[in-house]
Amino acid sequence: MNAARKYIVGYTICVAITLCAFLLAQIYGQTQSEFPTREMLVAALVGLAVLQFIIQIVYFLHLGEEEKPRWNLAAFSFALIVVVILVGGSLWIMNHLEHNLHTNMFEEENIPPQILQ
Amino acid sequence: MGANAHEKVSKTRASAPERSLSRGRVTFGFWIYLMSDCVLFAALFATFVVLRGATFGGATPAELVDVPFVFKETIILLTSSFTVGLALLAALQGRKIFTLAALTVTLALGATFLMMELSEFAHLISEGNGPSRSAFLSAFFTLVGTHGAHVFFGAIWMIVLMAHILTKGTTEGNLRKLTCLALFWHFLDVIWIFIFTYVYLLGMVI
Numbered sequence: 001m002n003a004a005r006k007y008i009v010g011y012t013i014c015v016a017i018t019l020c021a022f023l024l025a026q027i028y029g030q031t032q033s034e035f036p037t038r039e040m041l042v043a044a045l046v047g048l049a050v051l052q053f054i055i056q057i058v059y060f061l062h063l064g065e066e067e068k069p070r071w072n073l074a075a076f077s078f079a080l081i082v083v084v085i086l087v088g089g090s091l092w093i094m095n096h097l098e099h100n101l102h103t104n105m106f107e108e109e110n111i112p113p114q115i116l117q
Numbered sequence: 118m119g120a121n122a123h124e125k126v127s128k129t130r131a132s133a134p135e136r137s138l139s140r141g142r143v144t145f146g147f148w149i150y151l152m153s154d155c156v157l158f159a160a161l162f163a164t165f166v167v168l169r170g171a172t173f174g175g176a177t178p179a180e181l182v183d184v185p186f187v188f189k190e191t192i193i194l195l196t197s198s199f200t201v202g203l204a205l206l207a208a209l210q211g212r213k214i215f216t217l218a219a220l221t222v223t224l225a226l227g228a229t230f231l232m233m234e235l236s237e238f239a240h241l242i243s244e245g246n247g248p249s250r251s252a253f254l255s256a257f258f259t260l261v262g263t264h265g266a267h268v269f270f271g272a273i274w275m276i277v278l279m280a281h282i283l284t285k286g287t288t289e290g291n292l293r294k295l296t297c298l299a300l301f302w303h304f305l306d307v308i309w310i311f312i313f314t315y316v317y318l319l320g321m322v323i
Contacts, residue, residue: 079152090163
């Protein structure tokens, strides 16, 4: 595929994906979560985000066009692993903390008054 | 090394876009920077994910979402990501005027995006929902603000590079700089995908 066409195709797909995501959210808000149910909307939005992420990485950042050895891809994969561990790990640990404390330490009523003063 | 020979070929024939889009050592170094910037954003995302429930009586994630407004922001940034790609392609073909025009459009779109973001921030602060209101709002302003700061510095870089291209034309050095800038700008739009999905759209659901 020639380079200019690749940008145009990538851009068109991304606009379509973005449109879908916002339309779904808009419909969800208007129908009071009747048609796309909460679970459906979350799954759809996450799926669309991952899809757009892949499209942009391939069509705009041109990952996968380099010749072997693919150092760009290696650095990218490592960054991806770090990101997953960082975000997933934080969420996992903090949820367990909350579960074990039986309280959300960030809520106003759970903070000792002497700290608030 | 094969890569060196390859670079020499593309130096003499900068008119073949497919060939010149392959990256040299400088762009690889810049790629490594982008990947570590990814980790910075991951840390801010992790903070936001953990603190999103800590609203402390202030604005909740759902109250921040204005779907049409964020949609406009998203399309503007996505379009600017597209035009910076066009600028790079034009520069690789040595078309100076088209390059500068595409960069001007990119810059205008980037500035519009920044203005919209700043007006959103100003609106929140005027309603008493500034970054000091709650842990959630601190995390929100830090995450979205850091992205905005990247866009701001990218715009300054773009102005400087436009001056370089205006005076020296699409030289080898300018092409290298523009390749890095285009990568940076595309990267910012990739980060924005996750911000608009997680912070804004999913903010009204979970």
